[in-house]
Amino acid sequence: MEADGRLLTYHAEVLLPDGALIDGMPTPLLTAAVRGAVEAGGFTATRARVAIAETGTAFRDFRLPALRDSELSRAVMFEGRRQVPMTAADVYFAWNAIRDADGYAVYLAAARREMIDALIAAVAAAGLQVERMDLKPLALARGMGVADGLLLEWGAAEATLVLMARGRPRFFRTFLLDAPADDVEAQLDELALSLNALIKFIRGSASDVPITSATPLFLGGRFSFLPDGPQRAEQRFDFRVTLPTTRFTVPPGFPWEAHFAGAGLIQQSRWRNRLTPSQGGDTRVAA
Structure with missing residues (x-):
């Protein structure tokens, strides 16, 4: 997806071929897929922001006491290296910290340096300069504008x-769907089974966050393109189904509901460090 400021301009959606990513590492098939999408979609941007899934990454949510701002970065990195089971020289770190009455709530992500460097090179070979990378689940939440609740994006x-x-x-998890994309009912059944299993797991691992039938479930992706998508979701999911809106200007016929992660990438994030070394910015960007 491409945006010029707050205006969404171009989009394309392709299925990656088998073997485009192997344990998070790109192959020439990924470069070919990106290049083909750029050429077919009429994109004009030369900078890109990229969302990655959980493979090859680690995440920590922890607290720090009140510190001077000059001490915060060093304290976060010390604690991150202590908690993340990766050699510090082998990863890129990204983090943000929110100040409250008791100190700082810190969220830290670490991604394999080898994987990130390879992804940057693969995208560059397709003709795009990577401006920054982010985690897909976080980009989804920003794109949907959700601070509390469940988010479910359904792709092909x-x-x-x-x-x-x-x-x-x-909590976040990306999972593959076994049913073919043209078998809508089978994919919906898969979604229901996977959602129920993951909610059971979440209730055990994040017991301080209550999840009930009143919890909002924000839907993205294919739900919006079925004539009765929300109704089908309500029949299968025991939550308060909600369809997000967009804060962008959208041309007629633009399928923005399929690009919430892209919308989240275009919006500014609060990472103190990035998963890529570039700190540049541009109002015309592909995501």
Whole structure:
């Protein structure tokens, strides 16, 4: 997806071929897929922001006491290196910290340096300069404008579930769908089974976040393109089904409901460090 400021301009959606990513590492098939999408979609941007899934990453949510701002970065990195089971020299870190009465609530992500560097090179080979990378679940939450509740994005071959609480991701998981994209009922059944299993797991691992039938479930992706998508979701999911809106200007016929992660990438994030070294910015950007 491409945007010029707050105006969404171009979009394309392609299924990655088998072997485009192997354990998070790109192959030439990924470069070919990106190049083909750029050429077919009429894109004009030369800078890109990229969302990655959980493969090759680690996440920590922890607290720090009140510190001077000059001490915060060093304290976060010390604690991150202590908690993340990766050699510090082998990863890129990104983090944000929210100040409250008791100190700082810190969210830290670490991604394999080898994987990130390879993804940057693969996208560059397709003709785009990577401006920054972000985690897909966090980009989804920003794009949907959700601070509290469940998010479920349904794609042609995979789906992503995110639990947000007070603006912070408490759980997220991307999972593949076995049923073919043209078998809508079978994919909906898969979504229901996977959602129920993941909610059971979340209730055990994040017991301080209550999940009930009153919890909002924000839907993205294919739900919006079925004539009765929300109704089908309500029949299968025991939550308060909600369809997000967009804060962008959208041309007629633009399928923005399929691009919430892209919308979240275009919006500014609050990372103190990035998963890529670039700190540049541009109002015309592809995501």
